[in-house]
Amino acid sequence: MARPRQISKIQSPPRVKGFMPLGHYTQEPERIVMLHLEEYEAIRLLDYEHLSQEEASGFMQVSRPTLTRIYERARFKIASALTEGRQVIIEGGTAIFEGRWFACLACRSKFNDPVGKGAECCPLCGSNQYERVKG
Amino acid sequence: MKLVVPISTYSLDSALSMQFARSAFFAILDGTLPVLLANPYANNPLHAGRKVFNMLVNEMGVSTLAAYELGLKIQQMALKNKVQIIVLDAKIRNLQDVVYYRNRNK
Ligand SMILES: [Zn+2]
Numbered sequence: 303m304a305r306p307r308q309i310s311k312i313q314s315p316p317r318v319k320g321f322m323p324l325g326h327y328t329q330e331p332e333r334i335v336m337l338h339l340e341e342y343e344a345i346r347l348l349d350y351e352h353l354s355q356e357e358a359s360g361f362m363q364v365s366r367p368t369l370t371r372i373y374e375r376a377r378f379k380i381a382s383a384l385t386e387g388r389q390v391i392i393e394g395g396t397a398i399f400e401g402r403w404f405a406c407l408a409c410r411s412k413f414n415d416p417v418g419k420g421a422e423c424c425p426l427c428g429s430n431q432y433e434r435v436k437g
Numbered sequence: 438m439k440l441v442v443p444i445s446t447y448s449l450d451s452a453l454s455m456q457f458a459r460s461a462f463f464a465i466l467d468g469t470l471p472v473l474l475a476n477p478y479a480n481n482p483l484h485a486g487r488k489v490f491n492m493l494v495n496e497m498g499v500s501t502l503a504a505y506e507l508g509l510k511i512q513q514m515a516l517k518n519k520v521q522i523i524v525l526d527a528k529i530r531n532l533q534d535v536v537y538y539r540n541r542n543k
Contacts, residue, residue, distance in 0.1 A: 394508070396505070396524075398507075398512065398522075398524060409526060409529065411525050413521060413524070414521060414522050416516060416520060425440070425501055425542075426523050426535070426539060427539075428541055
């Protein structure tokens with residue numbers, strides 16, 4: 303089983319679901335580049351908003367080495383789409399957005415507060431040892 | 438609180454699925470034993486997230502979605518419907534682990 307990756311926070315979903323090349327290109331599903339949401343966000347923050355890696359990692363709530371790995375993966379995917387004329391679909395990955403999030407110190411899961419009343423305990427393990435995820 | 442988690446096989450020892458809307462099976466935890474069900478929308482080409490959300494939340498009364506990864510569409514629907522989301526830590530590897538933590542919460 304693939305190891306679950308560290309989750310990252312993104313500010314909003316992308317405006318489009320993906321991009322299609324003009325001219326001759328392959329439509330084989332296995333040739334489609336899947337750009338994950340956290341990869342899209344890394345490109346947006348670093349190359350579009352021109353944030354530093356430190357600022358971007360703060361926004362996304364990941365460590366700088368993790369951000370660097372996400373960014374490098376994103377750059378390679380986009381480069382291969384441009385060079386090989388492949389479609390890009392933006393979806394999947396390990397991103398959360400909006401709302402207040404908390405991290406349980408017992409089971410280490412993250413959970414949100416959908417009704418805005420504040421969290422009483424972790425909804426999975428019931429521990430009241432949790433901390434707010436900044437963002 | 439009815440909690441759902443995506444699983445990869447129809448078994449109480451199943452590993453957790455990396456996907457949510459396109460997971461082959463789900464486990465619903467409400468009482469002592471999880472209830473397992475196949476996902477009829479796992480191979481739907483379109484709107485799997487919306488259909489799965491509707492089935493689990495509106496038809497089956499699930500109030501908490503727990504997974505490693507949840508699509509932003511599902512997250513948006515969850516927020517709109519005040520459904521809680523749990524993003525599971527990687528150390529929680531299978532359904533048994535979820536049941537273990539869930540039973541501590543009683
Ligand atoms: Zn917990």
